[in-house]
Amino acid sequence: MGGVENGTREIEQAGVFWLYLGKGDGTFAACTEVGAGWNKSKDVIGIGDGNSDAASTCPC
Template sequence: MKAGTGWGIYNQVTAVGNIAGGPGGDLVARDKDGVLWLYMGTSDGTFASRVKIGGGWNAYTHLVAIGDANRDGRPDLLGYSADKLYVYHSTGDWRAPFRSRYEVQKPSPGKVEYPF
C-alpha cells in the first residue's frame, strides 16, 4: 500500500497507533525544522490532512511508539536523546494529541522501569 508522496520532508515518521481518537492508526512525522505533525488514520486506510502538533521535537534523537505505558487505553510516545527520556501520554483528541511530557530516569543498561 502506498501512503502517498512527499514524505521526504520528514526526518522521522512513526506509527503510533490511535492517539487521536479517530477510526484508524495514526502517524506522527517530524520535519527537518523539528515540527511534529499528526496524520490521523481514517476508516478506509488513508490519512487525513496533517495537523501541526508543535515545534521543538528536534531535541530528540528518536521518537518511539511505546504502546499504552500508563494503562489508560491509549498508546504513548517516547522521545529520547543522549541524556534525556520523555514520555508523552496521548489524550485521544486530535486537537491536542499529547499531554505534557513526563521525564523518565534513564535506566541502567539491561534495566527498564516505567514509574508512571
C-alpha cells in the same frame, strides 16, 4: 474507526511534529501540527512501542 493506531506521524528536519490520523478506510485526515522543537530529541517512540519496532506492545 480511525485514529492514531491507523495513522502515522512525521517530524520534519526543522523539528515540527505532524500527526496524520487514519480515517479507518485506508486514507488520512488532514494533518495536524503537534508542535515544534522535536529536533532536539534524539529518539521518539510511539506510546506502547517500548521496543521501538513500530508495533504497539501495549496490552490495551
